[in-house]
Amino acid sequence: MKDSINIRIFTLFLCSSVFLCSAVFAEAADSNSTGVERYAIYIGSNSGGKNNSRLLYAGTDAMSFQKTMSEIGGVPESNSILLLDPSKENVDDALSAVSNAIVQGKSVSRRTEFIFYYSGHSDENALLLGKSSYEYSQLKESISNVPSDVHVVILDSCYSGNFIRTKGGQRKKPFLMDDSTVVKGHAYLSSSSALESSQESDEIGSSFFTNAMLTGLRGAADTSGDNKVSLNELYSYAFNDTLARTESSSAGPQHPNYNITLVGSGDLILSDISASESALMIPEEITGKIIIRDSFGKLISEINKTEKNPVYFALSAGTYTAVLITETDTLQGTFLLKKNQLLKLDRSYFNSVIARTENRLRGDETVNEAENSAESEGNEGALGPSGISETTVPLEIKPFHFAFAGENGSNVQSIISIGLIRASDFIVNGAQASLFSGNVTDTMNGAQASLIGVDAGVVNGIQGAGIYASSQVLNGAQASGIFNRSGTVNGVQGTGIFNQANSLMGVQGSGIFNTVQDGSGIQAAGLFNCARTINGIQAAGLFNISGTVRGVQAGGVVNVAKKVTGIQVGLINVAEENNGVALGLLNIIRNGVHDAGMMIDTNGNMFVQIQGGTNHLFTTALYGSSPRYFFSSGGNDYYHFFALGLGTRFNCRKVSFDIEALFFNTLCQAVVDIGDEIHDIINKYEDDGKSFSDDASTEDKDRVEDLAEQFHKYTYPSLRFSVSYNLLSHFSLFATACVDVRIEDWNDEAFDYGNRNLSIDFTAGSNDVTLYPSFGLGVKIR
Known part of the structure; x- marks a missing residue:
């Protein structure tokens, strides 16, 4: 009996231990996951084809939406794709890229969410993408095929209500931002109904709907006061604000639509104001319309504060202008918002009174029919400068x-x-x-x-x-x-000196310095460029700095970027991430190739090398010589080899393969003598205060030209294959097979120096060609 009790106690203890261990391991496994991972595609398409006028703000709206979601919407820049004036094929490629990223990230996230934002032209059946179109039914199917748990689709275009009309607009209870429950579904938001035009405004530099969405995301839509903006709060705010701004427009009122079908509990949080690097707090005592503009004068938000409770609003650090409009006064002021600061915007900041003008409201009985007709002619209705008429000002x-x-x-x-x-x-x-x-x-x-x-x-x-x-x-x-x-x-x-722009879609040029926050086009300066985002070309004679480059970044000396999808060209290229090409003497790419190594070959030469760039294309700088002359020069038989080249790398776990095309120059006493003679001839004129190009005799000019042509005799091309094995994270062994090319009567002198143990002779056309294979072993620090 006693033994039976002991066995039961032991069994109970063993089961409890297994349960506790399982819980510990489960918690450890969960700690490696990130919970919710968000991905996004932002599309701005100003071109709607030949039958539609070109829009002005679709591209900047898409960039602004990306910026806001990156700052407070939980979508890291690495998980987002921005497309400006894309084709249908570009959109499909982006959807495929996001799908692949979600599949690869499934192991580290317990729920994925996908946001698709579009601003541009559309009709009753499709998005209009320049010369191509994307039918709603096909687009809906393509978005549904993205393997995320949740799909949030935001369309800011004419007749976009047709995208969601087939399923109606019935709400179901959404879910929490955390991953405490398993949820799936979609949320479709459109800027207008199936029969309405969507409108953009010169006054706000944006579309009404997107401006309302961005203002709401930054805090104006937070009616619960929890410093988070939910999907329901955002839609309600965007609907009311868009309708209020367009109900007196000649294009007609604009009614945003929705279809939300999310299974779960709680509410979908789209932005977290507390995640912003800095924020405003508008206190209880301030009520009225608060208009906030940045240092460039661009409208950031219009907040209609009616309730006696504080409003928190997410903003980037910077200098802003604020206008407070109440029933009796219009006040203006400026404020400086510092990083990691929560600024209380009380009345002390509004220290300037603006005189009000007497405006006649649209629909006033005193407005004659001619004025109304003139106003109507200036408004076209579709997303464009149309529909911008909240008040009518009597003109003199x-x-x-x-x-x-x-x-x-x-x-x-x-x-x-x-x-x-x-x-x-x-x-x-x-x-x-x-x-x-x-x-x-x-x-x-x-x-x-x-x-x-x-x-x-x-x-x-x-x-x-x-x-x-x-x-x-x-x-x-x-x-x-x-x-x-x-x-x-x-x-x-x-x-001639300096340019500065918040958003640029075109060409920005300066003799000295350019700076732009978001640019699509060409940014060019004689000395220096600075940009947060460039979609196009950034070129400077001296120095380029950019956060994100999608295109070409070209500088005469230095290029610096955080993320590059395209090409960097400069003497020195620096990037945290480059998924394209870096061309330069020194390339420092964090996610690319950055190796320094040393090797010895079968010809008895010792080499040191530096490789830098991307896996697609990297540069190699190489120096070598016999150990006897490696650190010195002297005598008529000394030599040094210098080489520059381009290569590409293929990675396979711990093993990598390099293919490089190199161009060698042999430095020896004969080359030094050629350089000395050219130097002496030119100095002979400069010492007498004359110009060699203008005053030199024909004999001296011909001699310098003949000497310069002799340099190619000491150069030769080479092809090198390498295989590396990573012993440690930053240390690897590598082996090379190299072939040097000698062409008779063209570069014979280059091979008079050093040992060549192997050779292969053949005839190519009228020239005798000799290949000199060699092999080497070395080590790399990566």
């Missing part, structure tokens, strides 16, 4: 308007507006010129020029200044002799 038409010292001629429609000190107008359809400064606070369609400075809210034409030009939105050309600054540029921005 003056063919010639003169503004002297400090005078502001507001609400003036002019052919020419000239100001001795300042000319300031709400709308200028013509040309504005000012001796010292010119300012258009709303819209200008024409040309603006100033000797000292130019400012404008929206310019659709040309803006130029002798010293300074600044614009919130520019669709055309902006030029300045010294300095340009612009919120959004869709065209050309050029200056």
